[in-house]
Amino acid sequence: MTSTHINLNFVTDIINDKRTPMKLINIKRKTQLEQRHTREMGVLTTNVTYIKKMLFNLIPLATLHKYRETYYGEIKDCEECVLAK
Template sequence: MYFIQVKRKTKIENRYSPKMGRLISKVTYIKKYMFRLPIETLHKYRNTYYGEVKDCANCILEA
């Protein structure tokens, strides 16, 4: 049994970019778990339509 794990999960989210407007993109979260409970998010990134990988810092979550 592992006490500390790192898992990767992909979700589809609505994002907003000032230049492009509303985006629907796949966002991948890399989280650290201890005893199957999430502790912290290590990194999150999104895949673009063209296959590029971008950091989620330049897009904000749409309300």
């Protein structure tokens, strides 16, 4: 009997929860270190930030935008400046 009572309390807590509901599609931003190569400079290690659309916060659906920050603090789009040719 107590287990049923606990389950009912759990259900009523979920119903009365005032937080935001779970979203199906979220936008996530992730920064990772990547190596880029050029003839003039050689290997360039830079932080590349990906903005992705995620399903249930687990499955990536699409990459919306990808950019990197230069040594001098400028932000450049990764599609504009292709370093590896």
